[in-house]
Amino acid sequence: METEQTVGIGIIGMGWMGMTHARAYRQVGALFHDSGVHPKLVVCADDVVQRATEAKARFGFERATTEWRQVIEETSVEVVNIAAPNHKHLEIVEAATAAGKHVFCEKPVGRNPAETKAIYAAAHRTGVVTCVGYNYRWAPVVQYARQLIADGKLGKLTHYRGRFFASYASHPRAVLSWRFQKEIAGLGTLGDLLSHAIDMAHFIAGDISRVVSQQETFIPQRPVAPEGEGTHFTLGAEGPTAPVTNEDYVGALVQFENGARGTLEACRIITGPKCEMAFEVHGTDGALRWNFEQMNELEVYLPTEGGFSDGYTRILSGPSHPFHNYFNPGPAVGLGYDDLKTIEAYQFLQAVHTGKQGQPGFREAAAVADVQAAIQTSWEEDRWSSI
Ligand SMILES: NC(=O)c1ccc[n+]([C@@H]2O[C@H](COP(=O)([O-])OP(=O)(O)OC[C@H]3O[C@@H](n4cnc5c(N)ncnc54)[C@H](O)[C@@H]3O)[C@@H](O)[C@H]2O)c1
Incomplete structure (x- = not known):
């Protein structure tokens, strides 16, 4: 033992x-x-x-x-x-x-x-x-999706669409928290939200080789945040405003090293989606799609003989999927965001305990950074950029 x-x-x-x-x-x-x-x-x-x-x-x-x-x-x-x-x-x-x-x-x-x-x-x-x-990697059905792909069930991957559409800054009076200030946050949505979507693309579909991108700051001024109070979900009163100094939106066409083609997109001011961290992946033999807003559901398309029952099947998170059983013994008794953080903390502590570096560590963050650098180069120079 x-x-x-x-x-x-x-x-x-x-x-x-x-x-x-x-x-x-x-x-x-x-x-x-x-x-x-x-x-x-x-x-x-x-x-x-x-x-x-x-x-x-x-x-x-x-x-x-x-x-x-x-x-x-x-x-x-x-x-x-x-x-x-x-x-x-x-x-x-x-x-x-x-x-x-x-x-x-x-x-x-x-x-x-x-x-x-x-x-x-x-x-x-x-x-x-x-x-x-x-x-987001740690959702039991995302782990299962990764396994299906690794087992070759989707065949050769052809398409991947990853996105993180959040509405936290859709109100123009959402305060100018540190997130909107280049000096403190650095990159805007490319750092804050697209980092999750790039890591997920690496996890699900593999390394990215080339990108072409665009960015926009739709709300250029925001109310000044009270010192030591509030978060980026706080709405400010009428009063002084200051400039937003990083991007609200970033979108990119991407090519993967395995030949798949697709898109990555993130926005913090979009209306409609609230926390749509999602992906759709297609291969020659099937497809998968997942959206954090329905985090305990994975839609799987694996064609049936003759096509009589063809269509996406909704799989609900359950004890047969990784980690689920630690939280609940029952199928469809779902997990939430905090549970992903608990799995993450557990995985990290296991790595500390055994001395074996796990994933995602700083190596995976550096791989995300390489893609972010190429995306930034692309929007600055208005051209395709290689990783
Ligand atoms: N993984 C995710 O889903 C996720 C979600 C939200 C935020 N984040 C990341 O987590 C980090 C924190 O974000 P947050 O939303 O919790 O921000 P936050 O503003 O809610 O909290 C930051 C805290 O740090 C404190 N702080 C500031 N300067 C400090 C200093 N010098 N020493 C000690 N404390 C200091 C602030 O007072 C504040 O309480 C960021 O890097 C953010 O990108 C990750």
């Missing part, structure tokens, strides 16, 4: 994601209880003092601080979990990896492709275990 291990966790940034990660580590202990690895919430950091102290009280951290460096200095912290805004990621990863800590970093990892590559290099030098928040 594997030895038991308690892993000390420090989380930096206790906003939306920091709290989600804290819940996920707590759930790992309850749901994957016999895995041999037990996360312990040691310290949480946020530069807004009440966010740090509230998180300590809510999730049971031993300590709270406003100084992220104290998380890294704490000897009982083995995992540094980064959920601060993007401009802090490089500095924190460099300090954490230099101290020999394993690192979870939220996407898009760096503010831009160069920073993501620098983050990958810093971790690679020290050999620590890494993980990135490409959580």
Whole structure:
């Protein structure tokens, strides 16, 4: 039997994601209880003092601080979990990896492709275990879709359409949070949303070889956000506005190394879809489609003899699909977003426990960064760009 291990966790940034990660580590202990690895919430950091102290009280951290460096200095912290805004990621990863800590970093990892590559290099030098928040991979039916493709059930892939259409900024009074500011966020939708869609394309359909893209900022001014308050879902009052300095929309035609053709698109101001992180993939022998808004459903098309019952079949997430059984023993008793974060935390802790780097780590983030760099080159130079 594997030895038991308690892993000390420090989380930096206790906003939306920091709290989600804290819940996920707590759930790992309850749901994957016999895995041999037990996360312990040691310290949480946020530069807004009440966010740090509230998180300590809510999730049971031993300590709270406003100084992220104290998380890294704490000897009982083995995992540094980064959920601060993007401009802090490089500095924190460099300090954490230099101290020999394993690192979870939220996407898009760096503010831009160069920073993501620098983050990958810093971790690679020290050999620590890494993980990135490409959580949509972990939906049980997405794992099953990947398996069907790997088993050749779709034949040779011909088409892939990936997208992330979110409405979080569709209201013109959605405040100018850090996400809309190039200085803090770096890339706009290409970093925030398309990073998920590119990673999913890599996971489902393989490497991308060439892209041609376009981008747009549809809402160029937004209300100034109150200091230390609100998120990117907050609506501002009438009052002073400031410029949005990164893109709302990005779209690209893509070619895959295996010959498949397709599109990748993301937008944060679109109306209609709320959180449509979705893909459709077609091969010579069949097709699949999935949309996070119906995250427990996978539509599978595998032609039948004679074509009499041809059509997409709706498969519901159930205990025969990866991970589902840890949450519910019943078919169609569905999982939610937080459960994806719990699976992600579990997979990361297993990698820390065994010392074997898993996927997606910083290597996969660097691969996403290469595609982002090509997309950016394409819109800047108005031409196809190779990866
Ligand atoms: N994987 C996903 O689905 C997903 C979803 C949302 C956000 N994210 C990523 O997670 C990260 C955080 O996003 P969020 O939505 O949680 O943002 P947020 O604004 O809700 O939270 C960020 C928190 O970091 C704190 N902070 C800022 N500077 C700090 C510093 N120097 N030290 C410590 N704390 C600091 C802020 O006070 C805030 O509480 C981003 O990189 C974002 O891209 C990923």
